[in-house]
Amino acid sequence: MDQSTFEDRKTISAPMHASLRHDSAHKHVTGTADYIDDMPEPEGTLHAALGMSDRAHADILSVDLSAVKAYPGVVLVLTGADMPGVNDISPSGCHDEPVLAEGKVEFHGQAIFCVIAETRDSARRAARLAKIDYRDLPHWTDVTDTLAHGAALVTEPLTLKRGDAEAALETAPHRLKGQMRVGGQDHFYLEGHIALAIPGEDDEVTVWSSTQHPSEVQHMVGHVLGVPSNAVTVQVRRMGGGFGGKETQSNQFAALAAVSAKKLNRAVKFRPDRDEDMTATGKRHDFLIDYEAGYDDEGRIQAVKANYAARCGYSSDLSGPVTDRALFHADNAYFYPHVLLTSQPLKTHTVSNTAFRGFGGPQGLVGGERIIEEIAYALGKDPLEIRKANFYGLPGSDRVLTPYHQTVEDNIIHRIVDELETSSNYQARRQEILAFNETSRVIRKGIALTPVKFGISFTATWYNQAGALVHVYQDGSIHLNHGGTEMGQGLFTKVAQVLADAFQVDISRVKITATTTAKVPNTSATAASSGSDLNGMAAYDAARQIKQRLVAFAVEKWGVAPEDVAFVPHHVRVGDALIPFADFVKQAYMARVQLSAAGFYKTPKIHWDRAKGMGTPFYYFAYGASVSEVSIDTLTGEYLVDRVDILHDVGRSLNPAIDKGQVEGAFVQGMGWLTTEELWWDGKGRLRTHAPSTYKIPLASDRPKIFNVKLAEWAEAAEPTIGRSKAVGEPPFMLAVSVLEALSMAVASTAGYCQCPKLDAPATPERVLMAIERLKARKEG
């Protein structure tokens, strides 16, 4: 078993920085961890299914639902006109996302009606019986088509500008220009979307929703029902995975369940089938990146100009902040003396794309890394050399300003990369690979070391707040609630560790309870890797308040100075006396001390002026680097990931076992995005990869054959974060870029490494083979 390599204080179980198992692990392995579909259904629960468009873009001329209504077991059929409040769940306030489409449909699979029936099977079968007349309108599903048809946008684009990129490009000794296509990604959380709405008195309704954002579901349900937020309670104990896919996409299912539950005064459960889930809910944005760069003989970048055009789908959803974040990460770890970055959030006739781990950052970063690669091949150098030449400087250097005018103050990328380069034996292995490729005819190898620098904070500044509710009961047991949601990332475990540490009690005293809008209001989405940063601090604040009252109580009761009261393992020390925690709490209760507190936290220092493209949007940066080695088959494009070494910065880890799991999992998920996970739309605008049979996420046998993952044990957040830890959810996702670049090197070997293969993502075996063919044709031509 992996033991914490961090300071090991075996005083209580388990303080901050201990490698504690996930709080639900026992329940996971026994099948007793309840997901919403596992909860006992209220008597008479009905089931919902979506009626979906089979056109990508069309006017709806008529909708005949008679056969749907007549199907045995059907109780109710809802259309957009039946929404008691507004028929809109746009999370951006753009009013561009109907719960159920009215008058027109804008993507294949868009919901037009909703069937409520006695059984799920009846609802699903009935949903296929509608007769809908359409008038087809022209549709375009991908970025290139959209650009050719007026390039309509779903939201305002962003420009980041520093210096004079155009002029610097003109005067640079070398100049390059290129284009990169980066595919999207389905979340493929193993538990799909689900909502269970239970009607209450008056205007009240309780919704169990598999969501990362209970407060938004609460607002949307209220909005659609036409009732105030105080009538709606949203609860979630755990999700079977989220990854950003349940930040806004839960709204539709929750709203429809709630509306029908209130109309019928019966509980309604909405669990779409996997195919419906993948067809009707948003994904990671695909991008078409046009880039230009100017650089010198050493490969040092002088200017970068790039446009990031994204497939946003039919509505804005979170596409504004997602495409913004792509620009925020187009620099990755590199200083651009002159830079001009623009986003183009394009409207396409596809499902509206949404948040996904990294939130546009990975797409931005991968474009920046392509520029590095291009320079390296043009100069005949190892891309790692180009990377090092372009890293942001250490504090005090004149190379610390980002394209958004934030100063990088906590840069540790040099040390991370140097240590990894040594521990992975990168240089020697690269030489071996070059030698291997000299003589191997069919199999070629590649290796690449890529860095990650990722900004932590929501760029929507107001999201950077959190609340927690902590009760200490008379028996010394502790009830923990906060606004964050548990989706597998171990947030509940980490925050419970914070409380155990604060009160110096065993974590078994801390009961972790389901997230509910009724206990902690106005919460932010559990997203942007911020869960433990924000909620850990909020819980800490609640504990601080209770402890303050307890100290005051002790001072008064025993006549000691405040500094003579201390929370020590399992006890409170008052002067020379050690009082067991539970006894002390009991006495405080008897003395009428309030043992409950609402904690609050807001991230300091950050601000962002989007119109100017200037500010300090990030509280700090997380860093990491990876080395990937791959083998490719040059006859088929098939490949293997032979070995991966990772060194990643999570600051002073709150829980090294959980953090390491996040790094491993993020890497493999990132690798899937860049290799085998391909979204494919046909000519009718239908997504044809909408189930695991057609959409291929990594398997156990795809993970690196040798997989060495280490946390940078010396790292510590420069800012006063909770326990000096750093966020971990998203940053390691981008470590997988080294796989893409290693594949690219193996491809480049077929043409003597003198051309950049321009391998697009996902680098399926087909794209690898076709890249080889392209190089071959250029060499021969």
Next chain:
Amino acid sequence: MHTDTGSIRFIMNGEDIALRHVPPTGTLLDWLRLSRRLTGTKEGCAEGDCGACTVLVGRVVEGRLAYESVNACIRLLGSMNATHVVTVEHLAGADGVLHPVQQAMVDYHGSQCGFCTPGFVMSLYGLWLADPAPGRARIEKALQGNLCRCTGYEPIVRAAEAIAAARPSAVFDPIERTRAAVLAKLTAMAPAETIRISEGDGRVIVPASLDDLAGILAEEPKATVVAGSTDVGLWVTKQFRDLNPVVFINHLTELQSIEETADGVRIGAGVTYSQAFDALCRMISPLRPLIDRIGGEQVRNMGTIGGNIANGSPIGDTPPPLIALGATLTLRSKDGRRDLPLESYFIDYGKQDRRAHEFVESFYVPALPANTHFAVYKITKRRDEDISALCGAFRITLSPDGTVTDARLCFGGMAGTPKRASNVEAALIGKPWTEATIDAARTAFDADYKPLTDWRATADYRMLTAKNLLTRFYLETSGEIAQVRRFEEVA
């Protein structure tokens, strides 16, 4: 019209079950979750691809009790007669003590969101029962049918390695503890006469013998014959097809025979991939890498090669190699048997040479002739548990001087049926087995195939790769390493 006879009898965890009401398309998963409220088993995809619904099913195979992982989401309830269904709820002790498989998953941080975890636990449990010391290759193979989106799998594989140390013992293992009693019960549950169950308009038929089956199909032209339900299960969960009646054949021992002789091997249509594996690979070892990559472990434990042939799919993985090997098919009906070369069974897309009352009884694969090279290559986006973009099988026979005397090439994914490359074959026969011959023969593919573009591959990629696979085959016969292998050999 027949009256109902018998019931579907099986054991679920520790409980004897006899069902008189079984909808013909009802799934095992729905029954577990909805009727029995055993919610540890999850639905992740309802198509047998994610493994969240994995349970173990014990059945009597040649007098012994074998437990195999299967996908409950596409396993039909009517196929459960005389089996022992074991769900995740059965593993931990009554005192709450975790089974070693569960404990290892906890100790090695093998769960994050936890939704896939019961499925992983059951797959690992199946492996733990079957293999005392699995290597990494065997572990990965056992997990091919289980998707996890959180962990990156590394901790799960580490847990699997650690489990090997804790061996099954009757003391704490629920299956080992009851093996003898369960074997006796299941043996007694084999139907002495055909089971017929009506549920509303739907009918389930479980024939007692092959003769019964032949008789039933003569009377029931609309019957759907179901063996492993790895294809039919999706007709139900995804296409809402009303199948009626459904005739289950997975239990028929007469369809599960494997006859090996020096000349070849005859395999019954009801033999699962997992069972057929040893016999086929013993005779033709180059089949091994292909069979390891068909479906996931759960699908290989359910699905049959007979079904893979019978359903006529142009992308089934077994017809191309079997056609290249010169396999023949035996169809059976009430009127008797009919043999035909496998390649002539596939008439056109969606059309096979099988009459309504006929069923596939067995197929026969001849041994490789002397001086023959054989290989089969499956090309997919993801290496394991993926449907082929194309699948190419090559069998060539050389004279002592190195001239090609016979060539049989067959591809799946290149046409509406599994189809031989007759022009390529003609370009090879009579020529010396050299790179120049290969280069010349590559162009003949253009006359043989007009592949399609779809989500698995473009037409260009399919065509180019088909040609390159011929080159790979040549290089491999010359001893060159011409493909990437994660492990040298998967046991």
